[in-house]
Amino acid sequence: MSEAHHRSKQPDQVRSQLLRVAIELIVSEGYGSLTLDKVARRAGVSKGGLQYHFSSKAVLLRGICESLKEMFEPMFNEALAQEPESPKRLTRAYIRVCFAEIDPLCTKAMFLLTLALPEFAQEQSEWMQNLIDQDTARAPDLAQMLLLCRFAADGLWLAETSGVLRFDEATRTALQSRLLAFTDSL
Numbered sequence: 001m002s003e004a005h006h007r008s009k010q011p012d013q014v015r016s017q018l019l020r021v022a023i024e025l026i027v028s029e030g031y032g033s034l035t036l037d038k039v040a041r042r043a044g045v046s047k048g049g050l051q052y053h054f055s056s057k058a059v060l061l062r063g064i065c066e067s068l069k070e071m072f073e074p075m076f077n078e079a080l081a082q083e084p085e086s087p088k089r090l091t092r093a094y095i096r097v098c099f100a101e102i103d104p105l106c107t108k109a110m111f112l113l114t115l116a117l118p119e120f121a122q123e124q125s126e127w128m129q130n131l132i133d134q135d136t137a138r139a140p141d142l143a144q145m146l147l148l149c150r151f152a153a154d155g156l157w158l159a160e161t162s163g164v165l166r167f168d169e170a171t172r173t174a175l176q177s178r179l180l181a182f183t184d185s186l
Contacts, residue, residue, distance in 0.1 A: 015053045018043050019067050022060055023109040031116040036060065061113070065120045068110045075100060087139035088183050090131050091146040095183065098153035099176040107161045142186050149183045 021043040025034050036057055040050040054060035079093035079100075114121045131150075136143040156175060159165040167175065 011053070014043075014045060014049065015063075018045065018050055018053055018060070019064055022064055023105055026064070026112055027105055027108045031112055034061075061117065064109065065113060065117070065123070068106060068113070069123070071102070071106055072097070072110075075102070087135070087142055088146060088186065090134055091149050091183055092180060094131065094150050095153040095176065095179055098157045099172060104161070107157070111158070111161050145186045146183070149179060149186075152179055 018039060022034060022039050025038055025042065034057065036047060036050055036054070039060065040047045043050070050060075054063055076093060076097050079096040080089065082096075083089040083092050114124055132143065132147060135146045139146070156165075156167075156172075160167070
C-alpha cells in the first residue's frame, strides 16, 4: 500500500492550506499567476486533491473570496456588538475594523481581488451600500459625514495595505482615537 493510504485525511486542513497558498500566489505574483497547477504544486497536493476541493479556478477564487469574507464579517460583528446603540454605531465599528490587526497577506488579497473580480467588488459594494442605507435611515442628517469618516478609515487601511505608509502602534492608536472622537462629535 502506498503512503497515501496510510496518511490521515484532514480535508478541512487541506482546504485551508490550498486557500492560503492561493492567497500567497495572488499577493506575491499577481492575480494572473494563479493556476490550479501552481497551487497544487506549492501546497504539496496532487492536482486531483486540489480539484476535490476546488473543481476549477473559478471555484477556487470563489473559495478565496468566501474565506476573506468569513474572516472580516465576524470581526465587524464583534466590533458592532461592542458599540452602544446610536446612529454612529455602524461607522464606529467599521473604523475599529479598519484599524484592527489583520493578516496583511489577507488584506492585500482582498484589495487585489476587489480590483480583479467584478463580482467580488460588487459584493463589497452591496455590503457598503447596506451600511450607507442604514445610516441614512437612522440619521439622514449625519449619513454623509459618517460616510466621510469611513472613507478616512479606508484611506488608512489602503495606505497600509498597499505599503505606501506604515504607522507604529502608538500612531495607529492615536489616529483611531481621533477618528472615533471626530465621529462622536458629529
